Amino acid sequence: MIHHPSQLVQPSDIRVCSLRMRGMLVRRESYSGTDSVLCMPRIAENDLQITVYLRDCALVELWSGERLLQKGAVPSQSLTITDMARKWSMRQSCFDRMVIDLAWQRMREFAQDLGRGEFSGLQAAPATRDAAMFGLAQALLPALDNPRMAARLFLEQIELAILVHLGQSYGGLCFSTGRKGSLSATQEARATEALVARVDGDFSLAEIAAECGLSKGYFIKAFSASFGKTPYRWLLEYRVARAKDLLRTDMPISQIALDCGFADQSHLSRIFTALVGMPPGNWRREHAAARPIPGLLAEPATPFSR
Incomplete structure (x- = not known):
């Protein structure tokens, strides 16, 4: 039997944690009740909403007005994009x-800044599998757990990776090439997006080079010309930066090591000490009283508040 959305109510026990970035509000929403729940968008009509499933969902019904567009199970790593004009x-x-929740104007400005004409929208079939977007969502989880302690540079890089991935994969955006001998702005964003999505190290440079439309050898040279370091060095520094964010929490260092793509705590300690100049435990003690970043706003964790 198909249930019309108006027959259902929103429960009060949905857990929500959120943080705001430029033109983008990110929320993690979880619900473990036995009854189904009606989820109503709460954003402006000219904005976009991207949903990434972190775990399998046994039943999803997607409605547009009175029309049922999707009904069935949705696996983890699936993505759904809804345009709030409907x-x-x-x-x-x-x-x-x-x-x-992505502001339409933010996506349009992003495309224009990279030399692309007016943004026309994002289109994706419901429950499209998107491992890259899933990886970016996973990378944001520590920041959602403690938004005021998240590094501003880290959030800016993740936001850029999200915009590039959505624009190219679902918005038909194509960007012009950059200066000779280095990566274009689009390739830079695509490469860093791919590295972030593969933070556990399970990838080959040939795969990332292919995503940038380049051979492996040329990609390494062009990446080094753009960033002043090899992709491997960039990824090591990214892992250490992510570890710093987690060290501001109470998470055990052994778990931080695994979450940041290191083999174990001793591997993290060796790399961290080489790049930072002290072991992770010492760094944690010195930064235990670190202040939140000014201007980073966290939305109240109240279910479906307006």
Whole structure:
């Protein structure tokens, strides 16, 4: 039996944590109840909403007004994009998902800044599998747990990776090449996006080079010309930066090592000490009283507040 969305109510026990970036609000929403739940968008009609499923969801009904567009199970790593110019609602069983409210104007400005004409929209089939977007969502989880301690540079890089990936994969955006001998702006963003999505190290440079439309040898040279370091060095520094964010929390260092793509705590300690000049434990003690970054706003963790 198909249930119309208006027959359902929103529960009060949905857990929500969120943080705001430029033109983008990111939320993690989780619900473990036994009843299905109606989820109604709460953003402006000219904005976009991107949902990334962190775990399998047994039942999702996606509605546009009175029309049922999708009904069925949605696996982890799936992505759904909804344009708020249409009236959307979802009925779901228990879920754990990342929801990104993206301002239309932010996406348009991003495209224009990279030499592309007016942005025309994002289109994706419901429940499209997107491992790269899933990886970016996973990278944001520590920042969502403690938004005021998240590094501004880290958030800016993740936001850029999200915009590039969405624009190229679902918005038909194509960008011009950059200066000779280095990566174009698009390739720079695509390369860093790919590295972030593969923070566990399970990738080959040939794969990332192919995503940039380059041979492996040329990619390494062009990446080094753009960033002043090899892709391997860039990824090591990214892992250490992410480890610093997690060291500001109470997470055990052994778990931080695994979450940041290191083989074990001793591997993290060796690389961290080489790049930072002290072991992770010492760095944690010195930064235990670090202040939150000014201007980084966290939305109240109240379920479906307006």
